[in-house]
Amino acid sequence: MKTIKIIRSWCMAILAMPLMMTAQNSNSGTHHSFFIAGPDFTGIINEVDEVVWDSGKPAARDGYVLDNGHLLICWADEVREYNKAKEVILTYKRAQDHMELGTAVRLEDGNTLITESGDNPRIVELDKTGKVVKSVLLQPETDNVHMQTRMARKLPNGNYLVPHLLAFAVKEYQPDGEIVNVFKTDFEIFGGRSAETWPFTAIRLENGNTLVTLTHGNRVVELDEEGAIVWQLDNSDFTNNPLVDPCGAQRLPNGNTVIASYGAQDGIKMFEVNRDKSIVWTYENYRAHHFQILTTNGKSLKGKPLK
Template sequence: MKIKTVFKFIIVISLSMPSALWAQKGTPEIAHSFFIAGPQFTGIIGESGDIVWDSKKTGARDGYVLKNGHVLICWSDEVREYNKNKEIIFSYKKSEPSMELGTALRLPNGNTMITESGTKPRIVEVDRKGKVIKSIALQPETDNIHMQTRMARKLKNGNYLVPHLLAFAVKEYQPDGTIVNTFSTDFEAFGGRKAETWPFTAIRSKNGNTLVTLTHGNSVVELDSQGNIIWEINNALYDENPLVDPCGAQRLPNGNTVIASYGAQEGIKIFEVDQDKNIVWTYNGYRAHHFQILTTNGKPIKGKPLK
C-alpha cells in the first residue's frame, strides 16, 4: 500500500530560470525557512520561498547557521565562516591539491571540526586562526578520495560518527582513532552492495539510534544500537519517487525527518515525512547536498539538529 502525501496549500514564487516552478508545499501548519548547501545555490531560503541570504559561491557540501547568526560553510577546497555583514571571519583551506574537504562543524569550545579526504584521510579540529589542534586518522577502506567520507559529526561522548561510502559502513571513532563501533549498510534485504547503499549522513539521536541516508540505494534507515533497521523509507512507499540519491538529512524535534534528494534534477529536492512516513512538506527549488531547517511558521527550530 502506498503511503499518502498530505498537502493542502502551496506557496509559489517566480524565478529567472525558465519553465521552473519553485515552491514549498505542505500541510497548513508547515512552512520552513532553511539553509541549503548545494551545487546551484548556497544560502538561506525564507518561509515564503524567497532568497534571504546568498553566499554567491555554489557547490557547497555542508554548512549551517550558528547560534550567533553567522554562517559556517564547507566547500571541497575551503571552509568559511561569514558574519552578519557577510564578511569572512574564518577560513580553512585544504592543505594538498588532491584533498577534498567534506564537512565542517563548530564545536562548543569554539574550534571547528573538518573532514579531509586524501592520501591520509582524517578529521581535524582547528582553532579560530585555522591552526590544527587535533588530528584523527580515518579508515575509509578506499583510495578513492571523493568517496571516502561525507557528513561526520562529533558526539557528546567525544567520539566521532563517520559515514564511509565505499566501505558501506558508518564507523564510530574514539579521539585516538580507535574504531569502537561499525554499522554496515550493505543490507542483503536491499540487494547487498550491488544496490550501492552508500552511507552519506549519519545522525545519532538522544535515544541512541542512528539515522542514515543511503544515497544510490534511495533509502533512509534508522538503526538501533546493534545496527538493526527499526525504521526505513524507500520509493516503494510513494507514487512520487521522492528519494533520488538522498544525501543530507535532519531529524526535527517533533520526530519528523527531512531529507535532501541530491540527485533530483526536477520535482522534489527536499521533503519531510512524519513518523508514519507520510510526506507532509516538500521543496522543489534548488538542489541540496545538505541543508538545515531553521524555522517553522516563524518559530526557530529548537535543539542542535546537525549534531
C-alpha cells in the same frame, strides 16, 4: 499616450521584480526557512521562498547557521565562516588540489570539525584562530578520494561518527583513532553491495539510534545501538519516488525527518516525512547536498538540529 506610458512603466517594473516561485508545498500549511548547501546555490531561503542570503559560491557540501548568526560553510576546496556583515572571519583551505573537504561543524567548545579526504584522510579540529589542534586518521578502505567519506559528526562522548561510502560502513572513532563501533550498510535484505547503499549522512539521535541516508540505494534507515533497522524509507513507501540519491537529512524536534534528494533534477528536491511515512512538506527549487531547517511557520527550531 499617457496611458501607454503608464502601462509600459508597470511592465518594466514587473520585469525588474525577482521571479517568485511557490517552491514549498504542504497540505498542513507547513513553511520552513532553511540553509542550503547545494550544487547551484548556497545560502538561506525564507518561508516564502525568497533568497535572503547568498554566498555567491555554489557547490557547498556542508554548513550551518551558527547560534551567533554567523554562517559556517564547507566547499570541497575550503571552509569559510562569515559574520553578519558577510565578512570572512575564518578560512581553512585544502593543502593539495586532489584533496576534498567534506564537513564543517562548530563544536560546543568553539572548535571547528572538518574532514579531509586524500592520501591521508583525517578529521581535524581547528581552534578559533584556525589552527589545527586535533587530528584523527580515518580508515575509509579506499583510495578513491571522492568516495572516502562525507559528513562526520562529533558525539557527546567525544568520539566521531563517520560515514564511509565504499566501505558500506558508519564507523565510530575515538579521539586516538581507534574504531570502537561499526554499522554496516550493505544489508542483505536490500540486495547487499549491488544495491549501492552507501552511507552519506549519519546522525546520532537523542534516543541513541542513528539515522543514515543511503545515497544510491535511495533509502533512509534508522538503526538501533546494535545496527539493526528499526525504521526505514524507500520509494515503495510513496507514489512519486521522492528519494533520488538522498544525501543530507535532519530529524526535527517534532519527530519528522527532512531529506534532501540531491540527485533530483526535476520535482521534489527536499521533503519532510512523518513517522507514518506520510509526506507533510516538499520543496522543489534548488537542489540540496546538505541543509539546515531554521524556522517552521515563524518559530525557530528548539535544540540542535544535528549532533
